[in-house]
Amino acid sequence: MTENEDEVRAALAALVADEPDLPGGSADIEQRGIRRRNRRFTAIGALVAVPLLAGAVALAARPTQAPTTQPLAQPSPSPQLVDPNAGTQLPTGFPLGSAVDAVAGALPGGVSLAELPMDLGWQADGSLTLPLTGGGVLTLTVANGDCSVSAPGLDAAQGKAAADAVCQAWRDAGSPPVAPVEPNPSEQPELAAR
Amino acid sequence: MTDTGFREYAADRRAALRRTAYLLCGDWHLADDLVQDALAGLFVRWRRVRAGGDVDPYVRRMLVNGYLATHRRSWRREVAVADLPETAVAGPADDGTRDVLLRALARLHPSQRAVVVLRYWEDLSVEQTAAALGCSEGNVKSQASRGLVHLRTALAHSGALEGEPA
Numbered sequence: 001m002t003e004n005e006d007e008v009r010a011a012l013a014a015l016v017a018d019e020p021d022l023p024g025g026s027a028d029i030e031q032r033g034i035r036r037r038n039r040r041f042t043a044i045g046a047l048v049a050v051p052l053l054a055g056a057v058a059l060a061a062r063p064t065q066a067p068t069t070q071p072l073a074q075p076s077p078s079p080q081l082v083d084p085n086a087g088t089q090l091p092t093g094f095p096l097g098s099a100v101d102a103v104a105g106a107l108p109g110g111v112s113l114a115e116l117p118m119d120l121g122w123q124a125d126g127s128l129t130l131p132l133t134g135g136g137v138l139t140l141t142v143a144n145g146d147c148s149v150s151a152p153g154l155d156a157a158q159g160k161a162a163a164d165a166v167c168q169a170w171r172d173a174g175s176p177p178v179a180p181v182e183p184n185p186s187e188q189p190e191l192a193a194r
Numbered sequence: 195m196t197d198t199g200f201r202e203y204a205a206d207r208r209a210a211l212r213r214t215a216y217l218l219c220g221d222w223h224l225a226d227d228l229v230q231d232a233l234a235g236l237f238v239r240w241r242r243v244r245a246g247g248d249v250d251p252y253v254r255r256m257l258v259n260g261y262l263a264t265h266r267r268s269w270r271r272e273v274a275v276a277d278l279p280e281t282a283v284a285g286p287a288d289d290g291t292r293d294v295l296l297r298a299l300a301r302l303h304p305s306q307r308a309v310v311v312l313r314y315w316e317d318l319s320v321e322q323t324a325a326a327l328g329c330s331e332g333n334v335k336s337q338a339s340r341g342l343v344h345l346r347t348a349l350a351h352s353g354a355l356e357g358e359p360a
Contacts (some may be wrong), residue, residue: 005314005342006293007349008310008314008342008345008346008349009315011219011291011349012311012314012315013315014291014292014295015217015292015295015296016213016214016217016252018241019209019212019216020222022208022209022212022226024224027201027207028230029204029230029233029234029237030200030201030204030237031236032230032233032234032238032262033200033233033234033235033236033237033238034237034239035234036235036237037235037237037238040238088229091236138266189325
């Protein structure tokens with residue numbers, strides 16, 4: 001096999017024996033290498049620049065301002081918040097519970113309120129009728145800034161004490177109109193109006 | 195802008211690389227292109243390759259890859275034909291052996307031709323040839339053996355070898 005290899009080597013050498021002159025020098029290869037390197041850098045730069053440009057375009061296309069967040073709920077701008085029902089659409093008035101508690105706490109011994117009826121409510125003249133345990137009814141009136149309480153078994157002093165207690169509670173509630181006042185139709189919410 | 199040492203290396207090795215490239219492709223012009231491509235690629239990575247120490251295997255591999263790439267392209271310039279075209283002027287020492295050998299080389303598969311050239315022209319070991327071609331040593335051995343037999347037969351039939359029938 002070695003002989004064969006030598007023959008082939010000799011034949012290959014004969015093939016390149018008539019080698020023509022080398023074209024140019026090494027400088028042109030360097031220039032070619034420089035161009036290739038520049039192309040490489042350009043390609044790398046493009047690979048880096050394209051995502052950056054895309055990101056910049058995406059950022060530029062975004063809305064300039066984020067949507068402003070609206071507060072979900074804000075308190076009504078009432079200067080003096082004395083009505084416990086303020087901020088709601090419910091009719092305001094002198095709470096029945098406050099009036100009943102005040103008068104029940106001011107009654108003398110032996111006189112007490114019975115179970116309250118379901119349809120308990122202020123009358124148009126500002127009076128409230130409460131049943132007594134021993135029978136009879138207690139009439140409580142809040143009108144024109146004055147309070148009065150009358151019931152069987154109560155003398156004048158006891159009635160005045162009970163009336164003062166009711167008036168105190170009425171003033172603590174902000175001296176509202178006794179009967180609930182419906183809101184002005186123009187102020188009613190749209191849903192309620194419908 | 196000159197990278198230190200590249201110009202000297204290129205000037206020193208260019209002719210040898212060109213001869214190897216010619217044996218690979220059989221065309222001096224294409225050989226020049228292959229060498230220029232390989233050296234230009236080397237220029238781009240010159241500092242790193244030189245720092246690695248052995249420059250020749252790197253260039254050789256680039257050269258072989260470039261040659262194999264030209265064969266993968268559909269527009270490759272070299273076409274293997276049964277009969278070579280007539281040359282206008284024969285070389286002074288050309289007794290027909292050259293044409294026979296060129297024809298025999300052209301009939302080899304490109305990778306087989308690369309094995310033959312690297313083994314018997316560059317005198318690379320089996321291991322070095324395998325590294326240059328990126329294939330196994332067993333593959334190099336079998337390709338070299340078959341290529342050698344093919345060339346030897348072609349030369350014997352041409353009568354170029356002493357004592358062989360023409």
